[in-house]
Structures are given as C-alpha cells and as structure tokens.
Amino acid sequence: MRNILTIIRKEFQQFFRDSGNVRMILAMPIIQLLILPLAADYEVQNIQLCVVDHDHSWYVNEMIQKITSSGYVQLTAYEESMDKAMQLFEHDKADIILEIMPNFEKELITQNEASIGISINAINGPRASIGGQYLQSILQDYNQQIRLKWIQFPKINPLPMLKTEFSYWFNPSMDYRHFMVPGILVILLTMVGANLSALNFVKEKEIGTIEQINVSPIKKYEFILGKLIPFWIMGQFVLTIGLCIAYWIYGIRPEGSIGLIYMFSTFYLFVVLSFGLLISTYVNTQQQTMLISFFFMMIFILLSGLYTSIDSMPEWAQVVTIFNPIAYFVKVNRMVIMKGSDFWDILPSILAMIAMAIVLISWSVLNYRKKA
Amino acid sequence: MNQFWVFVRKEMWHILRDKQTLFVLLGMPVAQILIFGFALSNEVKNSKIAVLDLSKDQITQQLIERIDASKYFDLEENLTSPKDIERIFKKGKVKLVLVFENNFDKNLQHTHEAIIQLIADGTDPNVGTTLISYASSIINDYQKELFGNQLILYSIKPEVRMIYNEQLKASYNFVPGVMAMVLLLVCALMTSIAIVKEKELGTMEVLLVSPLNPFFVVISKSIPYLIISILNIVSILLLSYYVLKVPIKGNLILLMGVSILFIITSLSFGLFVSSTTRTQTAAMFGTLIGLFMPTLMFSGFMFPIDNMPWPMQLLSNLIPSKWFFIIVKSVMIKGLGILAIWREVLILLGFTVLMLFISIRKFNKRLDIA
Amino acid sequence: MNNEYIIEVDSLTKKFGSFTAVDKISFTVKRGEIFGFLGANGAGKTTAIKMLSGLLQASSGSARVIDFNINKESEKIKANIGYMSQRFSLYDDLTVLENMKFYGGIYGLSNSKIQMKTDEIVKVLHIQDYKDKLVKSLPLGWKQKLAFSISILHEPPLVFLDEPTGGVDPVTRREFWELIVAAAHQGTTLFVTTHYMDEAEYCDTVSIMVDGRIEAMGSPKYLKEQFNSPDIHTLFVSLARQSKRTEI
Numbered sequence: 002m003r004n005i006l007t008i009i010r011k012e013f014q015q016f017f018r019d020s021g022n023v024r025m026i027l028a029m030p031i032i033q034l035l036i037l038p039l040a041a042d043y044e045v046q047n048i049q050l051c052v053v054d055h056d057h058s059w060y061v062n063e064m065i066q067k068i069t070s071s072g073y074v075q076l077t078a079y080e081e082s083m084d085k086a087m088q089l090f091e092h093d094k095a096d097i098i099l100e101i102m103p104n105f106e107k108e109l110i111t112q113n114e115a116s117i118g119i120s121i122n123a124i125n126g127p128r129a130s131i132g133g134q135y136l137q138s139i140l141q142d143y144n145q146q147i148r149l150k151w152i153q154f155p156k157i158n159p160l161p162m163l164k165t166e167f168s169y170w171f172n173p174s175m176d177y178r179h180f181m182v183p184g185i186l187v188i189l190l191t192m193v194g195a196n197l198s199a200l201n202f203v204k205e206k207e208i209g210t211i212e213q214i215n216v217s218p219i220k221k222y223e224f225i226l227g228k229l230i231p232f233w234i235m236g237q238f239v240l241t242i243g244l245c246i247a248y249w250i251y252g253i254r255p256e257g258s259i260g261l262i263y264m265f266s267t268f269y270l271f272v273v274l275s276f277g278l279l280i281s282t283y284v285n286t287q288q289q290t291m292l293i294s295f296f297f298m299m300i301f302i303l304l305s306g307l308y309t310s311i312d313s314m315p316e317w318a319q320v321v322t323i324f325n326p327i328a329y330f331v332k333v334n335r336m337v338i339m340k341g342s343d344f345w346d347i348l349p350s351i352l353a354m355i356a357m358a359i360v361l362i363s364w365s366v367l368n369y370r371k372k373a
Numbered sequence: 374m375n376q377f378w379v380f381v382r383k384e385m386w387h388i389l390r391d392k393q394t395l396f397v398l399l400g401m402p403v404a405q406i407l408i409f410g411f412a413l414s415n416e417v418k419n420s421k422i423a424v425l426d427l428s429k430d431q432i433t434q435q436l437i438e439r440i441d442a443s444k445y446f447d448l449e450e451n452l453t454s455p456k457d458i459e460r461i462f463k464k465g466k467v468k469l470v471l472v473f474e475n476n477f478d479k480n481l482q483h484t485h486e487a488i489i490q491l492i493a494d495g496t497d498p499n500v501g502t503t504l505i506s507y508a509s510s511i512i513n514d515y516q517k518e519l520f521g522n523q524l525i526l527y528s529i530k531p532e533v534r535m536i537y538n539e540q541l542k543a544s545y546n547f548v549p550g551v552m553a554m555v556l557l558l559v560c561a562l563m564t565s566i567a568i569v570k571e572k573e574l575g576t577m578e579v580l581l582v583s584p585l586n587p588f589f590v591v592i593s594k595s596i597p598y599l600i601i602s603i604l605n606i607v608s609i610l611l612l613s614y615y616v617l618k619v620p621i622k623g624n625l626i627l628l629m630g631v632s633i634l635f636i637i638t639s640l641s642f643g644l645f646v647s648s649t650t651r652t653q654t655a656a657m658f659g660t661l662i663g664l665f666m667p668t669l670m671f672s673g674f675m676f677p678i679d680n681m682p683w684p685m686q687l688l689s690n691l692i693p694s695k696w697f698f699i700i701v702k703s704v705m706i707k708g709l710g711i712l713a714i715w716r717e718v719l720i721l722l723g724f725t726v727l728m729l730f731i732s733i734r735k736f737n738k739r740l741d742i743a
Numbered sequence: 744m745n746n747e748y749i750i751e752v753d754s755l756t757k758k759f760g761s762f763t764a765v766d767k768i769s770f771t772v773k774r775g776e777i778f779g780f781l782g783a784n785g786a787g788k789t790t791a792i793k794m795l796s797g798l799l800q801a802s803s804g805s806a807r808v809i810d811f812n813i814n815k816e817s818e819k820i821k822a823n824i825g826y827m828s829q830r831f832s833l834y835d836d837l838t839v840l841e842n843m844k845f846y847g848g849i850y851g852l853s854n855s856k857i858q859m860k861t862d863e864i865v866k867v868l869h870i871q872d873y874k875d876k877l878v879k880s881l882p883l884g885w886k887q888k889l890a891f892s893i894s895i896l897h898e899p900p901l902v903f904l905d906e907p908t909g910g911v912d913p914v915t916r917r918e919f920w921e922l923i924v925a926a927a928h929q930g931t932t933l934f935v936t937t938h939y940m941d942e943a944e945y946c947d948t949v950s951i952m953v954d955g956r957i958e959a960m961g962s963p964k965y966l967k968e969q970f971n972s973p974d975i976h977t978l979f980v981s982l983a984r985q986s987k988r989t990e991i
Contacts, residue, residue, distance in 0.1 A: 007848025011837065018836045018877075025658075040670045042680040043499055064529075090536060091707055093699070109529065116530040123538035124706055125546045128677070131499060134506050137531055144529045163436075163481070163516045164488050167505045169495030170462060180497050200654075213832040216796050216903075217849045218822035284393060288566050291657050292397045300404060308675070309413045310500050312420050312468070318412035332465060339496045342463040 004219055008227025012201070016231065026193065030239050033189050034182065034246045041181045041308075045131040051078040051086045051095040058106035060147075065099075067143045073135050090122045096132055097121050109147075171256075171339050178251050183334040184307040186243040191301075191327055194236045194270055195277035195294055201228060202281035203290045221366055229274045236270040237263065247338075256341030265333050265347060268354035272326045275361035282368040301327045326357055380593035384567070388597050398563065402555040402605045403612065409547045410617040417445050417503050422469045423461050425452040428477035432487075432519075439515055440471070445507045458492060468494045469504045537706055548613045549701035550674025552606065552632065553694040557639045557668050559602050562660045564595045564643030569656040572647075588733055591647075595640045602636045622708030631704065631718060635697040638721050641728035642693070648735035668694040696720050746810075749774045749901055749932045750795065754804035757790050764790040766955035767804060772934060772948070774900075777927050779946030780936040781975075783983045787955040788936040789905055795934070796903050797821050809901060822850070825894035825902035833890050835879040839870060842878060843893055850897035857896075864892045867922075884915030888922060895926055902926070904935045908942065920945050940976040949975065951982055958982050 016022050050068065054061055069076045077095060080086040089095035100118035102108075109115035119136060123129035172179050205211040214224060240263070247253040255262065277294065284290050304318060305327040311319060322328040329350045336342035388395060422440070426433050441448040449467050452458065461467045472490035474480065481487040491508050493501035538545045568591060571577040606629070613619040621628065642664060650656045670676055671689035678689050689695050696717040703709040703717075711718075750772035757765040765787045772778045782788045793799040795808055797817030806813045811820045833842050840861060847857035865874050868888055878886060887907060895902055904923070908916045916939070923933055924945065935946070943949045943963055950960040959966055959982060963975055972978035 004849065004851065007845060010848075011834070011841070011845045014841050015834065015836050036670070036685075039685060040676040040681055043677065044680065045499070047679050087536075091703070091709060091713060093702075114530060116532050119531050119533045121533065121535050123535035123545075124702060125677075126538060126543045127499070129535060129538070131502065133533055133535075134502070137533070138506075140529055140531055147529075163512055164486055165491055165509050165512055166488060167491040167493065167509075169493050169498075169501050169505075170459075172495035172498060172501075175495060175498040175501070177498055208835070209828065210832055210834060212798065212828055213826065213846075214849070215798055216821055216824070216826040217846075218818065218851070219849050220818075287653055288570070288657075289391070289393050292394055296397050296401055296404070299401075300408060303405075303408050304412055310497060312500075313414050313416050313418065314412050318408075321412075335496055336463065336465050340463050340465075340494075342465065346463050346465065 004223045005227040005230070008219075008224060009230050012228060012231040016235075026235055026239060027242070029193060030189050030242045031246065033185060034243055035250065037185050038178045038181050038251065041185070042177045043127075044175070044177045045128055045135070046073050048074045048132045048135065049077040049094065049096045050074050050136075051080055051089050051098045052076065053080050053083055053086050053098060053100045055103040056101045056105040060106045060109065061101050064140070064143055067146075068099075068136065068139050071135070071139055074139070086120075090120075093122070095122065096128070097136060099136075179253055179339060180335070181307075182247050182251055182253055183338045184305075184331045186240070186247065187305075187327060187330045187334055188302060188307065189243055190236055190240055190266065190270070190330075191273050192298065193239050194232060194273040195280075195298065196291070197235070197277070198229065198232045198274045199277035199281045199290045199294050200287055201232070202278060203284060203287050206281070206285060207287060221369060225278065225362070225366060225369065229271070229278070232274050233267075233270045236274070237266060240266050253338060255338045257337035257343060261337050261342075261344060261347065262334065265330065265337075265351060265354070268351060268358055269326060269330050271358040272354055272361060275358060275365055276326075279361055279365040279368065282365050301325050304328065305331050307331050323353075324357075326354065329353055377589050377593055380590060381596045384594050384597045387567075388601075398559055398601055399604065399608070401558070402551060402609050405551045405555065406548070406609055406612045406617070409551060410544050410613070413547075414543055417500070417507060419447045420445060420469065420504060421449040421467045422446045422471060422508075423450045423452050423458075423467045424448060425455065425458065425470060425472045427475045428473050430478035432478045432481065433473045436473075436489075436512065436515055437471070440508065440511055443507075443511055445504075445511075462494050468500065469508060471508070542617075542619070544613065544617045544619050545706050546702075547674060548609065548617070548619050549698050549705060550672060552609055552701060553635070553672050553674070553697045554665075554668060555605055555609070556602050556632070556636055556697075557642075557664060557694060559605060560595070560598050560636055560639035561643035561646065561664050562657070563598050563601075564640055565646040565650070565656045565660055566653055567594050567598075568644070568647035569650055569653050573652060588736055591644060591732075591736060595643065598643075599636055599640060602639075603633065606632045606636075619706075621705050623704035624710065627711060628701070628704050631697070631700050631714070631721075634718065634721055634725070635693070635700075638693050638697075638725045638728075641725045641732070644732040645728045645735075648732040667692050671695055672698045674698055693721055693724050747773060750778075750806065750808050750934070752795070752804075752806040755791065755794060755801055755806050756803045757787075757794060757799065758802045763955055765794070768952075768955075768957050769804075770950055770957060770960060772932060775927065775930050775932055776947035777923065777933045777935065777945060779943050779949040780934065780952065781938065781940070781943060781949060781979060782936070782952035783938065783986060786952040786986075788952055791952075792903050792905050792934070792936060796824055796826050823899055823901065825897070825899040826905075827890050827894040827902070827907055828905045833878045833886060833893065836877060838877055839865075839874045839881075839889060842889075843896065846893050847896055852897055860896050864889075864896070868892060884911050884918075887911055887915070888919055891919065891922055895931060899931070901932045901934065904933060906936055906938070908937060908939060916942070940974070940979050943975040951979060953982050953986050958985075 052065060065076065068074050078086070078089060080089070083098070083100060086095065086098045090098070098120040100120065102116065102118070105115050105117070117140070119133065121129045121133050169175060205214070244259070244262070280290060280294050280297070284293060304314070304322055304325055306322070307327075311322055311328060314322070333347045333350050336346060424437050426437065437448065440446050446469070450461060452461065452470070455472075458470050458472075461470065470492045472492065474488050474490075477487045489512060491505050493505050495501045571594075610621065614621060643660070646656055646659045646663070650659055671678065671685070671692040672694040673689070678686055681689070700714045700717045703714050748771040752768060752770050754767040754769055755765060756763065756767050768791065780788055780792070790799065794801045795806060795813060797813060797820045801814060808820050809823050811823075813820065834845070837845065843861045843864065844857055847860065852860070865871055868885070870885065870889070873881060873885075878889070881889070891904070891907060894904075908919055911919065920942065923935065927933055935942075937943075947962060948960065949963055949966060950957050952958070959970065959978070961969065966975065966978060967973070970978045970981075972981070
C-alpha cells in the first residue's frame with residue numbers, strides 16, 4: 002500500500018510541475034463544452050427554399066406564406082426557370098426547390114387534384130429527408146385548411162378516422178443541446194483519461210526511467226495502480242467541471258441521481274485508463290501512442306451512438322458496440338441526466354464496465370513485463 | 374538536386390521502418406470509410422416499441438400486428454398501465470410507445486373517431502421526429518385499407534425528387550469529409566511531428582549544416598507524407614466507388630488535381646506548426662487543437678455550419694478544409710467543372726502561399742542566429 | 744551469507760534470435776570488491792548486467808546473485824541490489840529531494856530513514872542549495888553523482904553501475920570514482936561496466952569482454968603482467984581487434 006502511495010505522490014508532483022498539464026485539464030472541458038454543443042446542433046432548421054412559380058395565383062402565394070411562417074423554412078429566392086434554380090443547388094445556396102406548374106390553381110379547383118414539384122438537394126441525406134418531411138407536413142396542413150374552407154364538414158366525420166396525437170417526452174423543447182452535452186462529457190473524460198495515461202507510461206519508456214523502476218522491488222500491480230489512480234482522480238475532477246458547466250451554461254440538471262453518474266464513471270475510468278495503459282505496452286514512442294490512441298478513439302467515438310443512433314446501425318456494428326465502453330457511458334449519461342433512470346436501469350451497463358475493466362487491466366498487467 | 378533525393382530516401386526509410394505508424398496512416402482512411410459507409414446511418418429500422426392497449430379489440434390488434442411487421446418497428450413489450458410508460462423509457466431500449474384509448478373500436482364505430490397516442494422518447498430530437506412520422510404513415514396506410522380509398526377533395530399532391538443522391542445515402546456527404554480529415558491529419562500532423570522530432574533529438578542541426586538549402590531539408594521531410602497522402606486518396610476513391618457505390622461524376626483528373634493542391638496546403642500548415650514549436654507534444658497539441666478540431670467542426674461534414682452562431686460561421690471561412698469539402702462535393706458528386714470551383718481553388722492557393730511564406734521566413738531567421 | 748562470493752555465474756547465455764549476445768560466460772565476484780566489466784560497445788556488457796539484475800531472462804546457464812537464483816528469484820534480487828544505468832534514471836521534472844523520497848519509498852524505507860539518508864547525501868555531495876531545484880537544472884556530472892547516491896540509498900550489499908560515467912568530464916569522473924571507492928570501503932560490492940580504460944585501475948578485479956565472451960580476467964596488475972602489456976588500454980585494444988562484430 003505504501004509503495005502505491007509513493008508512486009501516486011510522484012505522479013501528482015510531476016503532473017502539477019508542468020503548468021501545461023494543469024491548463025489542459027482545466028481548459029479542455031471548458032473549451033469543448035462551450036464550443037462543441039454550439040456546433041453539434043443537428044436540428045434541421047433554416048431550410049432554404051427556392052420557389053419556381055409558373056402559376057402566379059393567389060393560392061400559391063397563400064401556400065408559400067404558410068410554408069415560411071412555420072419558422073423552419075426560409076424563402077431565399079424566386080426564380081423564373083428550373084435551370085436557374087438548379088444553379089442555386091450547385092452552389093449550395095438552396096436546400097429545396099418548390100416548382101409550381103402553370104394552371105395549378107385551376108387544376109386544383111376543377112380536377113380536385115393538382116401536383117407540385119419538390120426537389121431536394123440530397124447530398125446531406127439526413128437533412129434532406131427531414132427537410133422533406135417538414136415541407137410535406139406543412140403542405141398537408143395547408144391542404145386540410147383549404148378543404149375545411151371549401152367544404153362544410155358535418156359535426157361527426159362522415160367516415161371513420163384514426164386520429165393520432167403525439168408527444169415527445171424528456172425533451173419537450175426538442176433542444177439538441179440537452180442531447181449532446183451529456184454525450185460530449187463522456188468523450189471529454191475519455192480523451193483526458195486514455196491519452197494522459199498512455200502518454201504517461203510511454204514517456205517513462207522514452208526517457209528510460211522505467212528501467213530504474215523495473216529493477217526495483219516494486220510489484221507490477223503496485224506500479225500500475227499507482228499510475229492509474231492519479232488519472233482516475235483527475236478524470237473525476239474533469240467530470241465535475243463538466244457537470245458544473247452543463248448546469249451553469251446550459252441549465253442541464255440531472256433528472257436522476259448525480260451519485261449514479263459518479264458511480265458509473267468510477268468503473269468507466271478504470272476501463273479507459275487501462276485501455277490507455279494497454280496501448281502503451283505495445284508502443285515505444287509518444288508519436289505512436291498519439292496516433293494509435295487517436296485511431297481507436299475515432300472508431301469508438303463514431304460507433305458510440307453519440308452522433309447517430311445505435312439502433313440504426315447494421316447488426317454487426319451493433320454487436321461491435323457491445324465491446325465499446327464509450328457507447329455504454331454515452332447511453333447511461335443520457336439516461337440518468339435526461340430521463341432520471343435509476344440504479345436498476347443502468348445495472349447491466351455497470352456490470353459490463355466491471356467485466357471490461359478486469360479484462361483490460363489483467364491484459365495490460367500481463368503484457369507489461371518487467372522482464373523482456 | 375541529387376542531395377535532395379538523398380534526404381527524401383532517408384525519410385522513406387524512417388517511415389517504412391515504423392510499421393505500426395505506417396499501418397495506422399494507411400489503415401485509418403480505410404477504417405473510416407468502412408465505418409461511415411456501413412455502420413453509420415440515420416435510417417430507422419427495427420426500432421423497439423412498446424404498446425399500451427387499453428382496448429384490446431380486433432382493430433387495435435390488427436394495427437399492432439401491422440406496425441410490428443413493418444421493417445421500421447419491433448414490438449418489445451405490451452404494457453398494462455400508463456405508469457409503465459415512464460419505466461420502460463427509463464430502461465432505455467424502447468424509443469416509442471403507442472397508446473390505444475379505451476373502447477377504441479367502439480369509438481370508431483360510433484363517433485367515427487378513435488385516438489392513438491404516439492409518445493416518443495425525445496432525448497434525440499431527430500430520432501423522435503422520424504419515429505413519429507413513420508408510425509403515423511403506417512397508421513394512415515392502414516386507415517386507407519380499412520375504409521377504402523375515400524374520395525379526397527382538392528388534394529395537393531407533392532412529387533418529391535431527391536437531387537444528386539436519390540437513395541439518401543449518407544456516404545455522399547462523408548466521403549469528401551473523410552478525405553479532408555485524413556489528408557490534413559497525415560500531412561499536417563505527421564510532417565510537423567517529424568520535423569520537430571529532429572529538432573528535439575538535435576539531429577536537425579546536423580542536417581542543416583549540410584550543403585543543401587535548409588528549406589529543402591525541411592521540404593524533403595514532407596515528401597514521404599505527400600506520397601502516403603496520394604495513396605490515401607486513391608484508396609478512399611477506390612473504396613467509395615467500388616464498395617460504397619458513390620459515383621465520381623466529375624473529371625477524375627480535376628479531382629486528383631485539387632486533392633493534391635489540398636495536400637500541399639496541409640503540408641504548408643504542418644511546416645508552419647513545426648516552425649513555431651519546439652517539442653513533439655507541443656506540435657501534436659498544436660495541430661490537433663489548432664487544425665484538427667476546427668476541421669472536424671467547421672468543414673461542414675460532421676456539424677451543420679448553418680446552425681452555428683454567426684461568429685463561428687465567420688470563423689469557418691478560415692478553415693481550408695471547408696473549401697476543400699465544397700470543391701470535392703462539387704466535382705465528385707455534382708459533376709461540376711473548374712468554372713464552378715475556381716474561387717475555392719484560389720482560396721486554397723492563397724492559404725498555401727501564405728503559410729509557405731511565413732514558414733520560410735521563420736526557418737531562415739533561425740538559421741541566421743545559428 | 745558466509746559465501747566468499749556475492750555473484751557466481753555459470754555458463755550464462757543470452758540469444759536474441761540467431762544472434763548470441765552473451766556466450767556462456769562464467770565468473771565470480773568477491774564480496775566488497777569493485778568489479779570492472781570492460782568491453783567495446785556491443786560486446787554484451789549491458790545484456791549481461793540486465794540478466795544479473797533480473798531485467799532479462801537468461802536463455803541458458805545460471806547465476807547466483809547475493810543468495811538468489813537469477814532464473815527463479817529475480818524479485819528477491821531486485822529488493823537487494825542497487826542499479827544505475829547508462830540512460831539517465833532520475834526524473835527531470837522532479838526536484839532533488841522529491842527524487843530521493845520517491846526512490847526511498849519504492850524500496851520501502853521508512854520516512855525517518857529517508858530523511859536521514861537524504862540529509863547525508865546532501866551533505867556529502869554539497870548540494871544544500873540545490874535540493875529543491877529541479878533535476879533538469881543540474882549539470883550532467885552532478886546528476887550522475889546524485890543518481891549513484893540514490894541507487895545506494897537503501898544500502899544494498901551489491902550495486903550494478905552500467906557505464907555510469909558516460910559523457911562526463913575527467914574531473915567529475917574522478918570525483919565519481921571517489922564516491923564508488925568510498926562505498927566499497929563501507930562494504931558494498933560494486934559491479935561497474937565502463938569503456939574508459941583508465942578507470943580499470945580503480946577496480947580490484949577486471950574482466951574484458953569481446954564478442955559475448957570473457958577473454959581476460961584478473962586484477963589489473965595480474966592482467967598487465969600476463970599479457971605483457973604496459974597498461975590496460977593497450978591490452979584492451981589488442982583483444983578488441985580480434986572482434987568480429989562490427990560496432991553498432
């Protein structure tokens with residue numbers, strides 16, 4: 002025990018000696034949590050609409066007014082021809098082109114049906130499909146409005162109707178920040194944890210001090226624990242800063258118990274730190290460490306459900322996420338912070354973390370040989 | 374000039390010797406393309422739903438079966454009381470709950486109106502919206518089937534066309550994005566680290582006293598990364614064309630040309646970083662925070678620039694990858710020619726010249742002191 | 744512990760693939776002597792020292808260090824030896840005192856013992872004014888002397904020094920050897936590798952390694968007589984010329 006404390010004290014002395022480290026650990030959470038959520042706003046809004054109107058009728062005007070009054074869609078241009086409108090697509094100046102045929106109004110009244118052309122710039126697939134859905138639902142509403150005006154509906158529907166009502170729970174304002182901040186917090190913790198621990202080990206290798214430790218009577222597990230614990234403490238510290246920023250800046254207050262978040266991060270940090278340690282046992286230089294930890298981090302983050310939902314992934318990728326610690330914490334953080342999930346809800350994830358921590362720590366202890 | 378190639382050869386040896394690094398440098402774009410192409414999508418399928426059926430009549434049973442049978446939804450659980458809704462959401466698996474009111478069928482018969490409540494887990498707003506719109510459309514279809522096609526008066530029929538990307542594949546957006554990201558990482562990060570490493574080890578001085586112009590010494594260090602980057606472009610394009618089926622609509626030579634221009638831009642940024650830093654760690658964090666993070670954020674490929682506050686939108690203009698992203702989209706996906714992108718190309722050229730100019734001055738100054 | 748020899752090596756061999764770095768060496772080291780382990784670069788000195796201190800597993804052969812078998816009891820060896828390598832072994836970004844406290848703690852010394860030893864070292868090395876300075880800021884010679892003092896902080900009966908004087912000026916080298924001789928007077932056995940041949944004169948016993956084998960061993964005086972050589976340097980050069988290994 003005393004051996005471990007000796008190493009912990011040394012790590013802290015080294016860490017705080019370099020003011021760059023201290024600045025990084027304070028500045029990273031602040032910068033990331035202030036800037037990333039501002040950028041990571043996937044709400045589809047400001048859809049830029051270009052109208053090509055060959056009809057010029059009163060109904061068309063009313064329809065366009067209805068569309069733009071929704072707030073999601075902005076009318077950015079009126080063009081005379083489809084060719085000119087397409088040029089806007091080429092320069093990404095428009096998202097949707099609404100083409101209204103000549104005699105639109107006439108057909109609507111005389112033939113009970115008129116079509117309208119919607120062309121969507123679909124390079125960005127998700128934006129295109131959600132934008133299209135918006136526009137179509139606005140058009141449906143408008144259509145209903147016309148009908149109500151022209152036909153006198155009886156009190157009871159003449160035909161049976163299935164009526165749907167919908168509501169969104171846990172995030173009624175549909176604010177993207179409430180969704181992203183808990184996830185970004187996880188990424189932050191992961192980057193600090195895995196990078197710092199991996200770099201720290203490799204640095205001792207590079208300078209050669211590790212040899213001096215190796216000839217000493219210190220046991221492998223003492224050395225490893227003595228190195229993990231300081232970074233574990235720093236991880237919890239960064240988490241605390243992050244939670245404070247989430248509360249002060251974004252007004253995000255965990256619905257569930259904050260103790261649960263810390264409890265989970267206790268195990269999570271051991272997983273992440275021992276992963277960093279594992280990398281360091283395979284490489285020799287800091288450059289390699291950064292590159293390799295970056296490589297894995299990127300795969301883990303992309304497959305974590307932070308940006309795209311895990312449910313949408315193909316089956317094999319969903320299987321991969323079972324082994325992705327980041328995916329668990331992103332999920333748990335969102336569950337506890339946004340929905341107020343309790344201990345029993347997150348227990349399966351906690352068990353998964355414990356299993357991963359045991360595997361990774363034993364793997365790296367085995368691989369970190371005091372003998373070559 | 375022979376001496377120059379001697380230097381280049383030495384750099385190649387360094388890189389070929391370090392198998393781990395080489396593996397990551399060449400494997401990264403492949404892994405990214407495959408992940409983005411196959412694992413990431415916003416498509417909704419087999420989403421878990423729960424049902425609270427307070428009526429349990431024929432119509433609700435049929436409707437539930439219909440929804441369960443669709444490729445979008447899987448019925449996970451039948452709830453028995455409204456209290457269960459919150460419980461099941463908190464467990465995290467179920468993202469949508471359907472509630473059928475009491476006497477559903479009866480109401481439909483008598484008042485001609487029956488209410489289905491759709492409650493979505495709104496933690497992810499986009500997923501919530503999509504789930505509700507899919508569920509509603511299944512219900513609408515069912516209604517049409519049940520009561521036959523009602524004569525709907527005065528209907529506006531939208532005819533939707535998706536331009537450039539008919540199947541709404543996410544790959545159309547990220548292939549150009551991955552190109553920008555990987556090239557920047559390989560060129561700027563690796564070059565700057567390689568140069569600073571020699572400074573740290575003190576071997577730089579040995580190189581600088583050689584008869585070759587010091588600036589060529591530095592340039593020679595970046596040549597291998599230029600070669601690796603070109604290999605990366607080729608592998609990205611091959612993978613996206615043959616595996617992801619993303620078409621290359623524009624001129625391939627133009628596409629390669631602008632990519633090489635962007636590589637040189639990235640290299641010049643790497644040189645700039647290395648001329649201003651002394652240690653590997655500083656160079657790493659310098660490129661990661663100063664170049665990589667902004668690229669990820671402002672190139673428009675992971676995060677929508679349109680939604681950002683205006684100061685950030687303004688800032689995004691200073692990020693070379695933003696312009697490269699636009700160029701690649703225009704040439705590769707939209708099939709446009711040089712006339713459509715000359716402005717962006719000029720901007721990239723401007724960045725390159727500026728960065729090279731600053732770094733040359735910095736390197737020469739250091740030499741005067743030494 | 745009554746044994747006259749603190750190290751007994753019997754046909755110790757280390758192979759890296761097809762390359763034999765250390766080839767069946769056998770020798771003994773007496774308690775309390777300064778044992779010089781000489782050889783050109785790449786002769787296998789560092790590999791041998793790493794096997795004896797438990798850092799490297801031997802391919803074949805055996806050795807007893809203090810009272811322990813190097814193949815089976817390397818952890819016990821580690822607790823009882825001191826070690827200082829040619830690569831610098833102190834933490835640059837810690838102060839002199841912090842380094843001492845760290846290594847003292849690693850070897851399980853009590854706080855009062857550490858306090859006592861640090862006071863002693865500070866006095867012997869005359870670094871009163873520097874004890875709270877970062878190691879980074881010390882001149883190389885001081886660092887080496889400090890590293891040596893720290894390697895015997897826990898008073899081990901045996902210390903391995905792997906090219907401790909590399910890159911140090913002659914005056915400091917002399918001071919460094921005075922520290923070594925002083926430690927030997929207190930009963931510590933010192934096992935030193937070096938390629939400064941003049942340093943061999945400080946040693947009680949010298950062995951010269953060429954191509955992984957020990958080509959000559961004995962007191963400096965005995966060696967000079969046996970090989971009919973004016974000094975160890977000349978002897979070494981004549982032996983080293985037979986080497987088939989190219990210098991790395």
